[in-house]
Amino acid sequence: MSNNRSPRTSAPPDPSTGPWAFLAQRWELVTLGVLAIAPLVIPALGGALGGQVTNLFIYCILALALNVMVGYTGLVHLGIASFFGIGAYVLAILTVPMYPFQIGFLAAAVIAVLVTAGTGLALGAPTLRLRGDYLAIVTLGFGEVVKVTLRNLEQITGGMKGLNPVPPPGAGVTLGGIDLGKEFAIDPRWFYYLALLSLAGVVLAMRRLENSRLGRALVAVREDELAAQAMGISATKVKLAAFAMSSAVAGLAGCLYAASLSTTADPNAYDFNRSIMVLCAVILGGLGSIPGTLLGVAILVGFDTVLAPWADSWIQQMNVNPKGLSYLSFSGWRLAIFGVALVLVMRYRPEGLIPSRRLAAELHEGGAGS
């Protein structure tokens, strides 16, 4: 990347030299390489663990989507799960055998992404004048409206039953003698790679966004909307673009989610809890920071969906808790640990674990100035 920002001259340890430089500058390639090789080396990824890690990737995409709104543009969004849900349902409607459309995964995903982007615009357009808390309340309300709508449009969405079975990607496609649909259904590693590929694509897109005209405009609007407007930037258009992109990427995550579960699950899967979980991950990792967001998801969601079940089964195996008492099971303490960890991070590292360079500067300046 020729136009990578050169590091700050004032930073004491110069990260442009030394053995860690490659790792620091090309962290995404290194991580991608490790994750791409992992399923070939670790057999467990061919089993349930593979599904859990795939789920983690999908959460990462969702968190990056939210990061566009909350991190770059500074608009608090508490309803990202609704776009996730809309993506999942649109994909399901277009692919399930119950309905006559039954188009391929790729085409359905493209339509679903366009629909979620459009929904994002439709939510964004009337709410652009709202800032801070007010927008948060609107998005929170929107999330609930979508959830209840999905539940009540029973003829379309199947109500609480959801739509299933969503066929795996590549159903009916044979490539070099391999029935892709069957492969996807049997081996979770196919999904693992699909999700990883999508995640890599989204990370690349976000990197490009950060260093582009639009990305700078997003940050400028976050920093000082009036000054940005005085530079000829239409805050309206920039915010709408943020809404559309964020929703589109969340919709993509929803598509992968529905396809990987082969069901949309019930509408409660797209409720406030999911939105807030993703928001926590973004804040924990570092607002506006791609590696931070990914790390935040890996820690929070990884803890919740990978570590907690594993610890539970370990406790069971050790026979520590034969009576099944909730305070002796790990899941019983799951949320408490979660909460304490968040409190500690916010107390000692408010800018997140891997803060974005821009936001870190902002917070420290605020601290010094007061």
Next chain:
Amino acid sequence: MNNNAGPAGTPLLHVDRVTVRFGGLVAVSELDLDVPEGSIISLIGPNGAGKTTAFNCVSGIYAPSSGSVRFRGKRLERSFTLGTILWALAVGLLTGLLFAAAAVDVDRLWLAVVKRGMITGEPFTMSGAMKRLRGYFRSELAIDQMAGKWRVVSADGSDVLAIKRDLGEATLVRDALQAKVTARRTGPGTIPDATDLNPRAAAAAPQVALPVVKEEVLDRLAAGKSRIRWRGWLGLFSGMLLGIAGTLAVWQRGRRSPHVVARAGISRTFQNIRLFSSMSVLENVLVGLDRTIPGGVFSMLLRTPANRRAEAEARQKAIAALDFVGLSGDANRIAGELPYGDQRRLEIARALATGATLILLDEPAAGMNPSEAGDLAGLVERIRDRGVTVLLIEHHMNVVMRISDRIAVLDHGTKIAEGTPAEVRRDEKVIEAYLGGEG
């Protein structure tokens, strides 16, 4: 102050009797100001004289309570174009369709159009779907299946009229009942149309045993057509009205926004520095260059050669702009970390980067020592020499007196004097405003 000097003599900026009121407070009163192209005009006056308010008014942050601001003879407002109308119509159509969908019960519409097509096992075709769609809005009886039996149901599925084992038999019953329902349709808007009456129905009537259907059910079904159509139109119409009115209202309120003014070619700096303080110095200028960088979202995501070239060019321009104000060595520093004077100069670089032909500088030398202020005066002159007109608010009198072509003095929102530096310096009213009534 008259603008009858002819087109050649039209000033770049013409402020005509602008008054700005905040509630009962008059911040600027009947201000006239002409800024000829290529000049440096200063606004001076004691604190609270309304200088910054006048700036905000020119740069579109406030709308004047009365009077007008013209730039190159044009009002600084977004014009009402065909695009505005089309956009309002598009939004209106969208809200209209949403309202209509809710009004005609989109859930049952889906059942009637999509799901019933699957029931009879025929392949899904567009024409079949359209037929069922028409059927829904005519509130025609339909056939669906439950637990292996065929049912004759109302279009929205809420009434079940007959249950048969055989599809053919069910079809005949449906046609016969449809004829009965259609016959009951009276009154305006419910005249039976050709598609309601199926020729098969008459022939079928004797062959099947019709189920007993209550009179009031038949009446309700007969009334269903006008009801659903009325609801649909009402939803569409009210939604469109709301959407169009809302879009136009928002357009009207955003008509005079700062970005419209900035795009017309007026840029500004702020009295209390408003940099994007967590972005780098270079990025701040790049934001100023935003309008000059071509390309949309997709070329950015695909990073097309054109996009790379545009970004590289913008970088060069930004560095040139930083060079101009003497900050090129700090390009990669965080803007908020710069010393105060440099932040002011960065703001000027950012404003110049927009390609503005008129730049408003709001106290650029505030907080500077005399030597720095002298440098700044030189910078302002160099800006003028680049062909950019400057309107300046400044308190450093030696800066103002040295570089201004003309000076306007404001006090309590009114212009009390205007003229060359030498004239203003001698003006009684100005001395009084600055030194107090006894002077």
